[in-house]
Amino acid sequence: MTPAARLSAAIEVLADIEARRRPAPDALKxxxxxxxxxxxxxxxxxxxxxxxxxxxxxxxxxxxGEATPRAVLLGALHLARxxxxxxxxxxxxxxxxxxxxxxxDELSSLDAGSLGEAPAPVAGDFPDWxxxxxxxxxxEDMVAxxxxxxxxxxxxxxxxxxKSQRDAVAADIAVWSPTPTPLSPxxxxxxxxxxxxxxSVQSDPVFLRGEVEIQDEGSQLAALLxxxxxxxxxxxxxAGGGGKTLALGAMMGGRGRLLATDADPRRLxxxxxxLARAGVEAEVRTPRGKQDALADLDAGADLVVVDAPCTGxxxxxxxxxxxxxxxxxxxxxxxxxxxxVLDRAAQLARPGGRIAYITCSxxxxxxxxxxxxxxxxxxxxxxxxxxEAAPLAHAVxxxxxxxxxxxxxxxxxGFYVARLRC
Ligand SMILES: C[S@@+](CC[C@H](N)C(=O)[O-])C[C@H]1O[C@@H](n2cnc3c(N)ncnc32)[C@H](O)[C@@H]1O
Numbered sequence: 035m036t037p038a039a040r041l042s043a044a045i046e047v048l049a050d051i052e053a054r055r056r057p058a059p060d061a062l063k064x065x066x067x068x069x070x071x072x073x074x075x076x077x078x079x080x081x082x083x084x085x086x087x088x089x090x091x092x093x094x095x096x097x098x099g100e101a102t103p104r105a106v107l108l109g110a111l112h113l114a115r116x117x118x119x120x121x122x123x124x125x126x127x128x129x130x131x132x133x134x135x136x137x138x139d140e141l142s143s144l145d146a147g148s149l150g151e152a153p154a155p156v157a158g159d160f161p162d163w164x165x166x167x168x169x170x171x172x173x174e175d176m177v178a179x180x181x182x183x184x185x186x187x188x189x190x191x192x193x194x195x196x197k198s199q200r201d202a203v204a205a206d207i208a209v210w211s212p213t214p215t216p217l218s219p220x221x222x223x224x225x226x227x228x229x230x231x232x233x234s235v236q237s238d239p240v241f242l243r244g245e246v247e248i249q250d251e252g253s254q255l256a257a258l259l260x261x262x263x264x265x266x267x268x269x270x271x272x273a274g275g276g277g278k279t280l281a282l283g284a285m286m287g288g289r290g291r292l293l294a295t296d297a298d299p300r301r302l303x304x305x306x307x308x309l310a311r312a313g314v315e316a317e318v319r320t321p322r323g324k325q326d327a328l329a330d331l332d333a334g335a336d337l338v339v340v341d342a343p344c345t346g347x348x349x350x351x352x353x354x355x356x357x358x359x360x361x362x363x364x365x366x367x368x369x370x371x372x373x374x375v376l377d378r379a380a381q382l383a384r385p386g387g388r389i390a391y392i393t394c395s396x397x398x399x400x401x402x403x404x405x406x407x408x409x410x411x412x413x414x415x416x417x418x419x420x421x422e423a424a425p426l427a428h429a430v431x432x433x434x435x436x437x438x439x440x441x442x443x444x445x446x447x448g449f450y451v452a453r454l455r456c
Contacts, residue, residue: 038132044083048103119144182442252446257281260390276305283314348448
């Protein structure tokens with residue numbers, strides 16, 4: 035497909051997302067299935083155009099003066115990719131499979147449009163209704179923080195110290211020009227191409243040998259800040275596909291007891307193959323029906339890691355359509371799930387044991403407010419300092435009870451971590 039034909043395809047996908055209110059991955063998958071002539075390079079390039087546009091949907095619409103799929107794509111080519119009106123006009127030739135030529139209005143918006151007078155939700159590309167929460171989180175940095183959350187995310191790897199060392203892996207994948215992540219001692223960052231695509235890590239021998247996992251530096255740090263130690267009994271209560279479990283296993287160095295579970299057995303399914311590849315020993319407790327998968331462990335854990343179900347606002351760089359689909363109702367639902375899972379964690383922790391509470395959200399309702407509500411329900415519990423956070427102190431945003439990472443401050447996804455002692 036020509037670059038111009040890829041633009042037309044991206045407009046089609048954006049129209050489908052809008053008309054049917056469906057997640058971007060579903061719309062992209064359907065487009066691929068109904069256009070089988072498109073190769074994997076075409077599909078990846080179209081996905082990248084769609085995601086770049088969704089990240090800048092509000093500001094692109096403001097620039098262009100309209101919010102049609104075509105207008106936001108054109109605006110995003112200018113704002114996110116830095117294309118001039120002339121370069122965009124050359125792509126929109128109206129020839130076979132190319133978008134129709136730019137109108138005079140489109141040309142003048144691209145040439146003279148500005149975000150100078152744009153309100154905060156437009157300048158920062160976020161839904162209006164969430165502004166009060168973001169203002170609580172970030173104060174006068176709100177727009178700058180949200181602009182950073184509307185950029186592309188890097189591709190980070192976590193080196194599995196059970197199998198290799200960061201330098202050795204870096205030497206092995208030198209062709210991808212990896213650089214050590216600034217904050218995580220286990221991370222390597224890979225450069226993305228101009229269209230936002232990275233190398234095929236998952237088919238490379240270093241990945242197949244279990245020496246690396248794909249994991250954002252913020253997620254690596256969240257695992258590190260849990261403070262899991264060799265010899266401890268550690269429960270990963272919301273293990274999902276096991277991203278944190280693998281990191282916890284590496285921290286524990288094969289000593290102690292690591293248990294992983296999740297309320298949703300389907301989310302746990304990939305963990306078995308991932309543990310095997312990484313050489314991590316863990317007991318996976320898959321829930322069956324209403325049975326409590328950890329009933330035998332009450333008050334027996336030194337550390338319970340709660341990588342809580344959350345809105346995922348901190349991952350909007352990677353899932354930009356999620357920000358436009360988030361509703362107040364789902365935020366309240368997540369908050370009640372967080373209370374439930376924290377209460378279960380308190381039952382599992384031994385007296386004097388710890389809970390590491392983690393979200394990938396930047397909303398105070400899911401972070402400090404959730405911790406405050408927990409402390410109110412569990413009068414004996416207290417928040418503890420996180421000694422492992424000392425080297426990050428210059429970068430993270432310290433909150434009342436924990437710490438917040440953000441793309442602007444730490445160059446990571448927006449993870450929040452608090453540590454509680456029961
Ligand atoms: C943020 S995801 C976990 C991601 C995972 N830890 C990782 O690093 O890949 C949150 C998980 O919490 C699970 N969950 C939701 N409510 C739960 C509960 N009450 N008990 C245990 N897990 C729960 C969800 O099914 C989901 O898999």
